[in-house]
Amino acid sequence: MTDEHDATAAGGRDLEAVYSFGDAARALRVAALLGNATGSADFASGAASAQTLRMILATDSPGVASMSSMDASLDSIDAKLVQFILNFGSAAAAARVAALIGNANGVADFGNGAISTQTLRVLLASDAALPAGTNFLGTVGGNIADVAMSELTRPANATAYAANDAVSNSTTAPVAFTFTDLARLNGGAGYITKARLMTNQSGNTARFRLHLFTISPTAINDNEPYTLLYANFASRIGTVEFPACSTSGSGSTAAKAESPDIRILYKCESDSRTVYGLLEVLDAFTPASEQKFQIKLSADNY
Numbered sequence: 383m384t385d386e387h388d389a390t391a392a393g394g395r396d397l398e399a400v401y402s403f404g405d406a407a408r409a410l411r412v413a414a415l416l417g418n419a420t421g422s423a424d425f426a427s428g429a430a431s432a433q434t435l436r437m438i439l440a441t442d443s444p445g446v447a448s449m450s451s452m453d454a455s456l457d458s459i460d461a462k463l464v465q466f467i468l469n470f471g472s473a474a475a476a477a478r479v480a481a482l483i484g485n486a487n488g489v490a491d492f493g494n495g496a497i498s499t500q501t502l503r504v505l506l507a508s509d510a511a512l513p514a515g516t517n518f519l520g521t522v523g524g525n526i527a528d529v530a531m532s533e534l535t536r537p538a539n540a541t542a543y544a545a546n547d548a549v550s551n552s553t554t555a556p557v558a559f560t561f562t563d564l565a566r567l568n569g570g571a572g573y574i575t576k577a578r579l580m581t582n583q584s585g586n587t588a589r590f591r592l593h594l595f596t597i598s599p600t601a602i603n604d605n606e607p608y609t610l611l612y613a614n615f616a617s618r619i620g621t622v623e624f625p626a627c628s629t630s631g632s633g634s635t636a637a638k639a640e641s642p643d644i645r646i647l648y649k650c651e652s653d654s655r656t657v658y659g660l661l662e663v664l665d666a667f668t669p670a671s672e673q674k675f676q677i678k679l680s681a682d683n684y
Contacts, residue, residue: 418433418488418489418490418492419488419489420432420433421433430493430494431493432492432493432495433492433493434492434493483502484500485500487499487500488500490502529561529562529563529564529678529679529680529681531559531560531561531659531676531677531678531679532560532676533674533675533676534549534550534551534559534661534674534675534676534677535551535672535673535674536549536550536551536604536669536672536673536674536675537551537552537553537604537671537672538671538672539671540668540669540670540671541605541669542666542667542668542669543588543605543663543666543667543668543669544607544666545663545664545665545666546607546608546662546663546664547605547606547607547608547662547663548601548602548603548604548605548606548607548608548660548661548662548663549590549604549661549662549663549675550601550602550603550604550660550661551604552603552604553603553604553605554603556601556602556603556604557598557601558595558598558599558601558658558659558660559592559658559659559660559661559677560598560656560658560659561656561657561658561659561679562655562656563655563656564648564650564655564656564657564679564681564683565648565650565654565655565656565657565681565683566655566683566684567655568650568651568652568653568654568655569649569650569651569652569653569654570649570650570655570683570684571647571648571649571650571683571684572647572648572681572682572683572684573645573646573647573648573681573682574594574619574622574644574645574646574648574657574679574680574681575643575644575645575680575681575682576640576641576642576643576644576679576680577592577622577624577640577641577644577677577678577679577680578638578639578640578641578677578678579592579624579627579638579639579640579675579676579677580636580637580638580675580676580677581627581636581637581638581673581674581675581676582635582636582670582673582674583636583637583669583670583673584629584634584635584636584637585629585637586627586629586637586667587626587627587628587637587665587667588626588627588663588664588665588666588667589623589624589625589626589627589639589663589664589665590624590627590639590661590662590663590664591621591622591623591624591661591662591663591664592621592622592624592659592660592661592662592677593608593618593621593659593660593661593662594618594619594620594621594622594646594648594657594658594659595614595617595618595619595657595658595659595660596617596619596648596649596650596651596654596657596658597617597651597658598658599611599614599617599658599660601660602660608660608662619646619647619648619657620646620648622641622644622646623641624639624640624641625639625640625641626639626665627639648681657679659677661675661677
């Protein structure tokens with residue numbers, strides 16, 4: 383009776399130990415028990431296989447520390463890796479028991495392969511520190527932006543322009559063209575690859591020049607000479623030269639000009655995705671009262 387009782391008690395303690403994973407002092411080392419339906423998990427050095435556990439090395443792991451030392455000998459590195467692989471009892475290098483994770487359909491996926499119903503879904507910890515970078519997940523071939531500017535309406539007069547005059551929306555308080563969200567993100571960069579200008583004066587045949595900036599410049603009053611300012615050097619991107627405007631058949635209500643094959647590098651300010659523009663006319667012409675101008679830019683963004 384005593385022997386049987388002792389054996390039963392011993393068996394109970396064994397079972398208690400097997401399931402006592404939460405007690406750091408008595409936790410069973412389960413390295414040999416890891417596995418899935420195909421067999422046990424891979425151990426020690428060797429090539430990856432279907433039985434190799436997917437895991438992330440703890441940042442304070444002795445294995446990670448040894449691999450970061452470029453002057454360590456290969457023997458030393460191997461020794462450290464073996465120590466990490468077998469050291470399931472150390473809190474600093476404890477292996478995560480991935481082989482025990484599963485659902486009603488079976489165990490979690492192991493090794494390389496395609497996504498399946500057994501691939502674990504994970505979330506990045508909200509306090510995880512990520513290095514600075516650009517999110518291109520799902521992006522193929524960069525990002526193409528096509529940004530239209532709201533119409534600029536010139537003043538209610540028909541005062542003729544001379545060559546190299548500014549075309550603005552006011553004779554006293556003009557504002558620059560604003561190409562909002564041209565960049566993909568604040569401080570973003572790319573290449574302006576195409577520019578289109580359209581005006582609602584169908585008979586217009588003048589040429590225009592668009593000056594581009596990363597900071598909104600001081601706009602020039604309408605019908606005054608355009609002035610190139612040295613103070614704008616740091617924010618100046620470059621210029622777009624539009625050919626002579628032209629229209630289409632009888633009944634057209636607009637004239638247009640395009641610069642389709644340009645490549646102007648730009649980089650927005652760190653807190654902005656916007657580019658600004660000032661319009662200069664290169665040929666004398668007589669405008670219509672409250673004549674409208676619209677400019678559209680295309681860009682390849684990175």
